[in-house]
Amino acid sequence: MLDGFPKDLAVGDLAEGSVTxxxxxxxxxxEAVYGAAYIFIDRCFVLLDRPKAGSVSVTLADKKGAADAxxxxxxxxxxxxxxxxxxxxxxxxEENRVILETVTTQALxxxxxxxxxxxxxxxxxxxxxxxxxSFDDPLGIAMSWEEKYKKxxxxxxxxxxxxxxGASGAKP
Amino acid sequence: MMLAGIxxxxxxxxxxxxxxxxxxxxxxxxxxxxxxILTAPEFKAFGEGTVDPSSTLWERLKAANLIRAEFDVPxxxxxxxxxxxxxxxxxxxxxxxxxxxxxxxxxxxxxSRADMEAVQTDMSAETxxxxxxxxxGSPSPFxxxxxxxxxxxxxxxVVKHAxxxxxxxxxxxxxxxxxxxxxxxxxxxxxxLAFLLDYKVQICTSIDGPEHLHDKQRKLIGSSAFKAxxxxxxxxxxxxxxxxxxxxxxxxxxxxxTTRDALSRGREIVDxxxxxxxxxxxxxxxxxxxxxxxxxxxxxxxxxEYLKFYRDTTxxxxxxxxxxxxxxxxxxxxFLTKILNGEDPNFLDIRSPSGxxxxxxxxxxxxxxxxxxxxxxxxxxxxxxxxxxxxxxxxYEQMMAHPxxxxxxxxxxxxxxxxxxxxAYNPYCGADAVHTYKTQGSLSxxxxxxxxxxxxxxxxxxxxxxxxxxxxxxxEVFRRWTINRSRDHFVQVPx
Numbered sequence: 001m002l003d004g005f006p007k008d009l010a011v012g013d014l015a016e017g018s019v020t021x022x023x024x025x026x027x028x029x030x031e032a033v034y035g036a037a038y039i040f041i042d043r044c045f046v047l048l049d050r051p052k053a054g055s056v057s058v059t060l061a062d063k064k065g066a067a068d069a070x071x072x073x074x075x076x077x078x079x080x081x082x083x084x085x086x087x088x089x090x091x092x093x094e095e096n097r098v099i100l101e102t103v104t105t106q107a108l109x110x111x112x113x114x115x116x117x118x119x120x121x122x123x124x125x126x127x128x129x130x131x132x133x134s135f136d137d138p139l140g141i142a143m144s145w146e147e148k149y150k151k152x153x154x155x156x157x158x159x160x161x162x163x164x165x166g167a168s169g170a171k172p
Numbered sequence: 173m174m175l176a177g178i179x180x181x182x183x184x185x186x187x188x189x190x191x192x193x194x195x196x197x198x199x200x201x202x203x204x205x206x207x208x209i210l211t212a213p214e215f216k217a218f219g220e221g222t223v224d225p226s227s228t229l230w231e232r233l234k235a236a237n238l239i240r241a242e243f244d245v246p247x248x249x250x251x252x253x254x255x256x257x258x259x260x261x262x263x264x265x266x267x268x269x270x271x272x273x274x275x276x277x278x279x280x281x282x283x284s285r286a287d288m289e290a291v292q293t294d295m296s297a298e299t300x301x302x303x304x305x306x307x308x309g310s311p312s313p314f315x316x317x318x319x320x321x322x323x324x325x326x327x328x329x330v331v332k333h334a335x336x337x338x339x340x341x342x343x344x345x346x347x348x349x350x351x352x353x354x355x356x357x358x359x360x361x362x363x364x365l366a367f368l369l370d371y372k373v374q375i376c377t378s379i380d381g382p383e384h385l386h387d388k389q390r391k392l393i394g395s396s397a398f399k400a401x402x403x404x405x406x407x408x409x410x411x412x413x414x415x416x417x418x419x420x421x422x423x424x425x426x427x428x429x430t431t432r433d434a435l436s437r438g439r440e441i442v443d444x445x446x447x448x449x450x451x452x453x454x455x456x457x458x459x460x461x462x463x464x465x466x467x468x469x470x471x472x473x474x475x476x477e478y479l480k481f482y483r484d485t486t487x488x489x490x491x492x493x494x495x496x497x498x499x500x501x502x503x504x505x506x507f508l509t510k511i512l513n514g515e516d517p518n519f520l521d522i523r524s525p526s527g528x529x530x531x532x533x534x535x536x537x538x539x540x541x542x543x544x545x546x547x548x549x550x551x552x553x554x555x556x557x558x559x560x561x562x563x564x565x566x567x568y569e570q571m572m573a574h575p576x577x578x579x580x581x582x583x584x585x586x587x588x589x590x591x592x593x594x595x596a597y598n599p600y601c602g603a604d605a606v607h608t609y610k611t612q613g614s615l616s617x618x619x620x621x622x623x624x625x626x627x628x629x630x631x632x633x634x635x636x637x638x639x640x641x642x643x644x645x646x647x648e649v650f651r652r653w654t655i656n657r658s659r660d661h662f663v664q665v666p667x
Binding site for chain 2: 038081082086093096106107
């Protein structure tokens, strides 16, 4: 039993230096349980289990072994607070997705932009691709509609017509 | 019971707002950073939508864009755009750790300094060149190269080379460049100083307070670290005057690290800074990085004690200013610029998103590149979470597309953090994902348990209390603190 925690939801084992918390899956999303459990892996061995439908159990075992009651209580308390933070953060991120993505995109785009004032320098020549086929385009994304579906451009059509319509005579 | 005795909250009168009770008053802000300070009856009327349209309260709320029916969309957009201007450019602060060697031993050393024999921790000239090449890949038209250590004067040959190379390359790519150096100054000599002055290198040092405190925390074998620093501060300031520079603008500034021993010496610290001609004092609390891991029991303290120190010391600084002295407290200046001017001074640790990766990059002596200095400090204690790559291999585009940079941007946005998202100080605040990772194990952290959050809230509570009091002398001091005088002498423009 851990002071301040419901005895059926948090159980400490002083000899093993571990605490097991039972989390209601309807209250906390599984992603929040993963997120909260993960931050303990530098100091604890962490085991997740599903003791019954609708519940997830989390066992945090101090890597050093036996622990006192106060240390176990702190461990359980920190996990509980982190779990709430992760669950709420997940909700906030869903609700604020547009503003978060907009700011992130602007920040990364601003940082990634090519310098406005700099022309391509001689140094850039070293990595310049001089080949005509600079990338594969198996789906023909970079091709025009006419190229892709074999319909001739007016120029190509005129040229072919001209050649075809040369001394050998025009086709019907 | 709702705040201020509100019984029937109106869902149609107030525009979006956040509120924080500060010493009996209510600080109300909106998403763009407009604000009003209300009494309890005023806040009740605001919350219940019973404000008289002919009242001054209505006008104040309208001016702060807090009345839904009067909401000025173009004004809100313009204000938000102005506040977020820093997003437009890439990294402008590039920190070169030219060596880990240091001639001083500090109880809190965040940089994890190495002994003077550890020459393997010196940056090579080639690594310095590749670092500068990477830095100049930033789209920012203005680049700051900051030399750090260890003690950068220990590897001065490479500092010189980097300055000459950087100056030449910046001209070639058409960028403005500025060099700064953070040094304890004990290894300075006239020859080095002449070079630094000729190349317009801005020099910054560390002063932890009066001599006895400084020397207790910063050990210089066979001498006084304080006396060495003070000697060179005076000499450099004199040299600036000799070169015709305005001493009120051009002088050595110093950084304070507030340890437990400093908390009872606020006035002595201010007097020390003032006597040295330093015009800015940042009462920043100690960081958890580097040697503090081992010395925390000696140097750390509860943040409630720190906030008392902050309030008392800043009160003293304000009083000195009223008597004609010119010295500002940096935290206050940063927040006041946002609160009073609606601008962001682009202080990288108090920004949303923070500057880690997108505005500040650290280059280690061995060529490893990190998303900011704290990220590099973690590496020295065995954690490479924020390692981006190595100079000479990593391209600028790869660095900015790095998933770690993206994660830092997302995690340090206060609109994605519990507590921050509801906090009245959201528009002025910032989150440091590297700090929360270090102290709480996750990038997003738990702000209610965060020492950084406690400090930011405490400092802004203090400032809003002062603003509410409205003492004309204090407000004039605050106004002056928000004026940013650029030091153009140090900026080397191309052409």
